[in-house]
Amino acid sequence: MSDTVRPFELAVYCEVFGTDRTAAGAPVFDFAIASAAPGVPVPVFGGLTVTPAAGLDRLSEADLVAVAPPVAPVRAVDPAVATALHAAIARGARVVALGSATFTLAAAGLLDGRTVAAPWIYAPQLADWFPRVRVDPSVGYVDDDPVLTAAAGIDLCLHLVRKDHGAVAAGAVAQGLRFMTPVRRADDDIAALLDWAADNLHEDLSIEVLARRALLSTRSLARRFRAATGVTPYAWILEQRVSLAQRLLETQPSLGVEEAAGRAGFSSAALLRQHFQRRFGCSPSQYRSRFAPSPRG
Incomplete structure (x- = not known):
């Protein structure tokens, strides 16, 4: 996790991968929140804090690493975090970035030569800061396995559930996410x-x-x-x-x-x-x- 994170995208990760919906037919995930300094509270925009219980070594066990978005775009990343992300991909894990978390992956050198999705508000800045990254603000998400990026975070997370567990399982998760639907009605x-x-x-x-x-x-x-x-x-x-x-x-x-x-x-x-x-x-x-x-x- 970064110094200050955005609460919505973090909540999406927690809701999709950290909430037990097995009774509804959804898969179960071994979910944990990790940071470079476990046990140290991390500020969340809006006056909240979250205290990660796990350290970066937890990434060595993960099949999926979902990066928490910083409250503002970043041009640099903790070298220990970058190393852990590269190691996760090297051993076959996927890495997911929602919203401004795409900047974290770009700063870690994980997006060079890749096409990525980004919210339109961030797209020009991302392209300017990281010219080796191809930014496509016209799509909700890009599945460039093992790196996946999204402007529409819920859509990408449900896509991952569908991809690995099928549409019925994803539907069970989506049913529990009705209150978080990305469509502004x-x-x-x-x-x-x-x-x-x-x-x-x-x-x-x-x-x-x-x-x-x-x-x-x-x-x-x-x-x-x-x-x-x-x-x-x-x-x-x-x-x-x-x-x-x-x-x-x-x-x-x-x-x-x-x-x-x-x-x-x-x-x-x-x-x-x-x-x-x-x-x-x-x-x-x-x-x-x-x-x-x-x-x-």
């Missing part, structure tokens, strides 16, 4: 559009179609959509379609991949395979074999 028009789109993923959901339904120009829709969700319409719809395809493959074993692709809004099974390979490193059929319940004998 204050924009009722966009909220209604999101609800409609989620129920009609098999339809043509181009930005022109969405704009006509919302009675907006494409430019106005793009602006208001990003304000409401943090991502572009394309990125949001693609995420919903992949998630639906996952659920169909997990819960409907008799459904063919081609039909699952069509129901989820993909024009072909080949396109679905492309997105599954990119996100999960496997084909839809392999994904089903991994996560679908085994038939009872």
Whole structure:
């Protein structure tokens, strides 16, 4: 953890990976908060403190290291922290950064040559300070395994749960996170559009179609959509379609991949395979074999 951290992203880590939701079908994680100085209280923006119980040696046991975002962007990082992060990746662990934590990874030299996601408010500064990092503020998160970065933190954490444990497990976690949803429902028009789109993923959901339904120009829709969700319409719809395809493959074993692709809004099974390979490193059929319940004998 850094000198002062942002509370929301830290709470996301705690809620997704540190809360026991096994009764609802979610996986269990061996969760700990670590710092270079265990036992020393760390300030959290807003007047709170958190006292990490573990030291950096805990990273040597972790499969996933989630970096707490500093309250302000940083250009340097504790050498001991940088060493521990590099060692974690070298032995096969993943490292996750939400929001301003991307600066920590960049300062540690973990993002050189990588494309990363960042909140639009930080993107210019990140690109200026670390010119070897490719910053894409148009996406909610980037899975460049073993390094994952996000502007939309909850989305990335749920993506990780889906990737390793399947869509049903991720749904159980998401159900417990309803009060932390990243969609700002204050924009009722966009909220209604999101609800409609989620129920009609098999339809043509181009930005022109969405704009006509919302009675907006494409430019106005793009602006208001990003304000409401943090991502572009394309990125949001693609995420919903992949998630639906996952659920169909997990819960409907008799459904063919081609039909699952069509129901989820993909024009072909080949396109679905492309997105599954990119996100999960496997084909839809392999994904089903991994996560679908085994038939009872």
